[in-house]
Amino acid sequence: MTELKDQLSLLGRKTEYKQDYAPEVLEAFDNKHPENDYWVRFNCPEFTSLCPITGQPDFAEIRISYIPDIKMVESKSLKLYLFSFRSHGAFHEDCVNIIMKDLITLMNPKYIEVTGIFTPRGGISIYPYANYGRPGTKFEQMAEHRLMNRE
Template identity: 70%
Template sequence: MSGRNDEQLDGVSLLGNQGTKYLYEYDPAILEVFENQHPYRDTVVKFNCPEFTSLCPKTGQPDFANVIIRYIPDKKMVESKSLKLYLFSFRNHGDFHEDCMNIILNDLKELMEPRYIEVWGKFTPRGGISIDPYVNWGNPGTKYEEMANYRLMNHDLYPEKVDNR
C-alpha cells in the first residue's frame, strides 16, 4: 500500500507549515481540501472541537462550545489543520450560536460538496441556560437526504446528563 504523493496533496499548504498564522476574525478562505482516495465507499469522518469560541453579537461576551462535525465525503475531504484554524477564526466573530453552526455547515458544504454533513454546537451555559444547535444536510434526491431527515427527526432523543458544563 502506498501513501499520497505531492500531486495528490496539491492545495494542502497548512499541514506541516511551521509558520502558521492564527486569524482572529472569521475567514472561510483558510479551509483546504484534499482528494478522497476512497470515494466508492461511505466513510464517516468526525471532528470534535471542544474549545470553540465565538462572541455574543449583543454583549460581546465570549461563548464556548464543543463543536462536533460529522460528514460523509464524496470526492473532497477537509484538511484538519485548516479546519482547526477556520474554527479558531470565530474567536472574535459575533453571531448567535445557531448562526455559527449554520455558517460552519454552509462553508463546509460549499467547500467539499459532501454526501452528508451535520454540525452540532454544545455550548456552555451563560445566564443559567445552554444552547445546543444542531444542523444537517444530505445530498437531495439520495439516501443521504433521507438520512438527514431521519437524523434531524431523531436528534437528541436521549440527551446526555449535563453535569460537566
C-alpha cells in the first residue's frame, strides 16, 4: 500500500478552481478496509451547473453514496470536481450520470448511487437518480433492486 501523501496532491495546497468540467481533478486513495462492505456518503448542497440551452444557472443538492472496494475518492478533489460544473452546460440528468460514471472510472466501487435534487425551474423540480452495482456480484442485484424500488 502506498503512502497516502503519495496518492494525493490537492490537500495542503492552495486551491485552484477550474472554470469548466474537470474530471482530471478527481483523486483516489487506498481503502484501508476493502474487506468490509460499508457506506461512504457525500452531500453537496451548493451544486450549480448551467442549462445547456439557455445558459441559466441550475442549483441542486447532489448526494453521492458508495460502497468502496480498493480505492476511495478524496473529498477535496470531489469538491473541486463538483465545483467545475459551475460553468458547464448539461441537463440535470446528464450531470448525475456524468458524476456517477466519472466516479466509477476513478474508484471502481462495489456500488454507487448519485441523486440530484434540483431546485424548481418554471415550477418543476427534477430529481434524477443513477446507480451502479458491479456486474456479476450481489451489488449488481442491489442496484437493480434499489432502482426498481425508488419512490
